[in-house]
Amino acid sequence: MPAQAFSFALFLFCYYAHAGTWSTYATLFFAEHGMTVAQIGVLMSMIQVLRIIGPNVWGYVADHYDRRVTVLRVAGFAALIGFSGFFIGSTFGHFMLAMVVLNLFTSGQAPICEALMLSEMRGDLTHYGRIRMWGSIGFIVAVSASAYALDHYGIVALPTIAAGLLVLTIVAAFRLHDVPRHRHQEAPLPLLTLLRRREVIAFFASTALMVAAHTSLYTFYSLYLERNGYSKTVIGAMWSLGVLAEVALFYFQAPLFRRWRPMQLMYLTLLLAVARFVMIGMAAHLLWLLIVAQLMHAATFALHHSSSVMTLQRWFSGPLQARGQALYMSLSYGIGGSLGGLFLAQWWQAAGPSSVYYVAALLCLLSLGAAMLSARWQQHDGH
Incomplete structure (x- = not known):
């Protein structure tokens, strides 16, 4: 410790x-x-x-x-x-x-x-x-x-x-x-050089798309549940359930990372995110299925976050460590979160609440594609 x-x-x-x-x-x-x-x-x-x-x-x-x-x-x-x-x-x-x-x-x-x-x-x-x-x-x-x-x-x-x-x-x-x-034996690459590498661009595109998808929860989930007849008590319990699930994953995640590489676990979280958002969109009146979807927050937030942080260490370490974490926060949660919230708000008004979660599932599929490109380019370039 x-x-x-x-x-x-x-x-x-x-x-x-x-x-x-x-x-x-x-x-x-x-x-x-x-x-x-x-x-x-x-x-x-x-x-x-x-x-x-x-x-x-x-x-x-x-x-x-x-x-x-x-x-x-x-x-x-x-x-x-x-x-x-x-x-x-x-x-x-x-x-x-x-x-x-x-x-x-x-x-x-x-x-x-x-x-x-x-x-x-x-x-x-x-x-x-x-x-x-x-x-x-x-x-x-x-x-x-x-x-x-x-x-x-x-x-x-x-x-x-x-x-x-x-x-x-x-x-x-x-x-x-x-x-x-x-201190690494080799000097780190300049920040701008790193940010021009295609595998780094694809990685940040993937995390931004994943966070954009999750604005369907952070911004609209409470309203979505309320529109479908759930009480404030149930809404509060659902949020608590999601946070408890992420706490449990953070606590027990070490064996997962000993067995699988961070990028493999990221693929899993993105596939589960697609399933989670489809379930929320199609099962508004099935509380048990919404509970299952909320438990999946352990993977789609906690495991994804840890996988992202560990993947970042591949490029941003030593004197670039704080800026690497800062870029992850600003590009994913700042830009991805802002644009996702604005886009999904317009979609809610144009096509209705349930459709927001189908769009979120599509964003997760795009995120998966970007993550796979990042991994492929890393192997191709030998980094």
């Missing part, structure tokens, strides 16, 4: 506790302050849009100056200052500025933490899943606990709760210390 395993787990727990609580309930907070649906949509889109910019900025700074923990701490304080905007104003302009500053700084923290973890593990990712799962546990614990607090005190308490979780994230960052990066 890495020397800083507890500190990494604590940071991820606090980070995803804040991110999950704020992203889950912010729409209710904005609505309470008179924002229109269109304004709320713009405000919430900043979470994805700033993932395009923030991780790359802070990944570059962390790698260039080799002070990754310092960047984590400074970003935490800056995010807290930005978050104060939710206490001192209630106009769309105030909220917009606060969302931009908050997400500019928080979006780079998770990839930098993961880069630190990978440096300390020195290529042995046996314990990666059991540390990363604490982010998922933080998410579900904080979202569930916040629900009770908000029922008791009202949505007005949300900024106080979320700010408290941000403070805990800063405290957790002060438990971390920098890890000397593994």
